[in-house]
Every structure is written in C-alpha cells, then in structure tokens.
Amino acid sequence: MDAELEFPKQLIDALRSAQQVVVLTGAGVSKESGIPTFREAQTGLWANYNPEDLATPEAFQRDPKLVWEWYTWRRGLVSEASPNPGHYAIVEIARRVPGFSLITQNVDGLHQRAGSDAVLELHGNIMRTKCFEENVLVESWQDNEGIPPKCPRCGGFLRPDVVWFGEGLPEGVLDQAVEAAVGADVFLSVGTSSVVQPAASLPLYARQAGALVVEINPESTPLSQLAEMVIPHPSGEALPALVQQVWGSEKKRSYQ
Ligand code: BV8
Secondary structure (H helix, E strand, O other), X not given: OOOOOOOOHHHHHHHHHOOEEEEEEOHHHHHHHOOOOOOOOOOHHHOOOOHHHHOOHXXXXXXXXXXXXXXXXXXXXXXXXXXXXXXXXXXXXXXXXXXXXXEEOOOOOHHHHHOOOOOEEOOEEEEEEEEOOOOOEOOOOOOOOOOOOEOOOOOOEEEEEEOOOOOOXXXXXXXXXXXXXXXXXXXXXXXXXXXXXXXXXXXXXXXHOOOEEEEEOOOOOOOOOOOOEEEOOOHHHHXXXXXXXXXXXXXXXXXX
C-alpha cells in the first residue's frame, strides 16, 4: 500500500463509528476507468465545443444530430470502460457501515456495474434513451430514419435520458439525496469539481447538519475550503487505501 496514503485518525475513527455514510461522486471517479471527465478538453470532433454548451435542450433543438452524435461517442466510451478500484471500494464501504447512500452526478452507470445498488443518479444515465417530446423512456427504435432516431410512438426526436443544464433533476431523486446528506455522519465528496448545482450544495447541507465532510480530489475545488479534510489523491488509489486502513483488507462476507 502506498506509504504516503496515511489517513487522519479522525477520519478512520469517524468511519468506524459512523451510522450513516454518504458518498457523492463526479466524473473524476470514472477517470481511472478511461472515461474523460466532463470538463476535460474535449477531443476529436468535439474539441471546439464546451460540454456545458452541448448538454442543453437548446443545443439539441439547434443541432439535434450534433448532440445525438456527441452522446453516441460518449456511450461508446462508457461501453468500453470497466469500473475501477475506486468504484469497488465504494461497494465495500456500503457493506461495512450500517447506513449508506451513494449519490452520483455521473451518467455512465459504472457504479451499478461495480455492484452498487440504490444509486441516486442526479443527472440520469447515458445508456437510457427517451422521447424528446413525450419525455418517456424508449427501449427500441428504427435506426434507418436519420439521426437522431425517431420516437416509434410520436415521431419526435429521441434523446439521452440525462439531465441537461436548465432542466430539473428527476422527481424525488434530489429530495432523497438532500435527506441522505443531512443525515450523514461522514460525507465523502469524490471526483467532482463541485460547481454544478444543485449537486454541489449537498456537502454543504451535510456540513451544516454536523457531518464530517471529506473531499477526495487531486485538484482543489470550491469545496476544498469548506471540507474538514481534503485527500489530494486519485480516487482509484485513495478509496481502496481508505477501506484497507479503516476496516482491514479482508473482504466482508455478506451474510445473507
Ligand atoms: C437546474 C448530464 C433548475 C449531462 C450534467 C445556481 C448557481 C449557478 C448556476 C446554477 C444554479 N442552479 C442551477 C444552475 C445552472 C446549472 C449549473 O449548475 N451550472 C453550473 C455550470 C454553474 N445547473 C443546472 O442547470 C441543473 N438544473 O438547476 O435546473 C430547474 C429546476 C426545476 C425545473 C427546471 C429547472 C442541472 C445540472 C445537471 C447538468 N447535467 N450532466 C451530461 O453528462 O452530458 S452536469 C455534468 O457536470 C456532469 O453530469 C458531471 O457529472 C457534472 C459535474 O461535473 P463533475 O462530475 O464534477 O466533472 P468535472 O469534469 O467538472 O470535474 C471532474 C473532477 O474530477 C475534477 O475536479 C478533477 O480534479 C477530478 N478528478 C480527475 N481525476 C480524478 C479526479 N478525482 C478523483 N480521482 C481522479 N482520478
């Protein structure tokens, strides 16, 4: 284990005694799975676009083909990616504490593929598709009628089932996330630039309610000044090391 990764005793003790642990993740937790983070310089076709300008209903209405193809490119990256040790360490934390909530801003579904359940997906999931007009999920469609494909029911454009800038978050998911945050004993914010609202406010609610707020991110963010602790390391290294230091390395057998 990397000697430099020694965690503060306060954090180790807090996790060992915590009744409720909440983890909030952003694109950084999938970086070590090979998926570029949301704000990393876009490559190839998308080099000239700011992701925040593409992930909007206005961009889709202005150029549906461009936006649909951006998501097709990203879906390809996600399909080729696998969860990394950071995702698996989060599954292990959930097994070790009495109460656990995982809130993610990510749309890649890697937490679920690593074995996390009851994932609160604040911003939807890129692997699901819905009708732009009816706002209902669509499982299958004809691929031979141009790009974007059309809704088999109403003929409207299909779009990814993600939350775009300016759109509200899914019913109830945000309420569950706020409820989890204010009930947390320990709140880990992992791999997020902490600028997108309302997600970025969750660690602040947790702190106001008395949680120990810890940021895991190699870079500093607007949360860094407000967190009790900052662990400036990649999550794929820091999270497994944290699990090992707090609970030891043997896997907890899940007693059914
Ligand atoms: C809403 C889905 C209202 C699409 C996304 C208040 C103030 C200011 C602005 C607003 C506000 N309230 C609302 C807004 C507007 C806007 C907003 O927040 N804008 C920002 C830019 C200021 N918010 C919204 O529009 C939200 N909607 O509030 O609507 C409303 C209410 C009711 C009815 C109608 C309307 C909707 C926001 C959701 C937008 N959709 N994604 C898609 O993915 O294509 S957000 C997008 O950013 C991604 O989901 C991403 O997850 C999210 C956050 O980014 P990060 O995950 O943090 O990724 P990023 O690249 O930024 O950072 C990665 C980090 O990882 C870095 O810090 C890096 O250092 C770190 N890292 C790198 N490697 C590692 C690592 N960390 C650990 N380990 C590593 N190895």
